[in-house]
Amino acid sequence: MKRLASALVVATLLAGCGARGDLKPPPGEMLPVKPYGAPATPTPADLLKPGAQARPDRSDELLKNSEERGQDPFDLPPPN
Numbered sequence: 001m002k003r004l005a006s007a008l009v010v011a012t013l014l015a016g017c018g019a020r021g022d023l024k025p026p027p028g029e030m031l032p033v034k035p036y037g038a039p040a041t042p043t044p045a046d047l048l049k050p051g052a053q054a055r056p057d058r059s060d061e062l063l064k065n066s067e068e069r070g071q072d073p074f075d076l077p078p079p080n
Helices: 002-016 044-048
Strands: none
16 A cells, blocks of 8 residues: 555656646636836746846845045044
């Protein structure tokens, strides 16, 4: 019984990982309408591409220019 259950689990996992193809809308359905102000209707590949807010670029450089700090008018000695 355990062999049958494990074989069924393995067969289910193998069946679900093999189908990869181009994305198309279901029969009778259409792609979303063109967004307001967009030059063209986006393709399925365009819709799957993450935007700049979803995947921002990483910036490792924290300091771009090394500059002397100016005089701080609020840097006062402690009160007596």
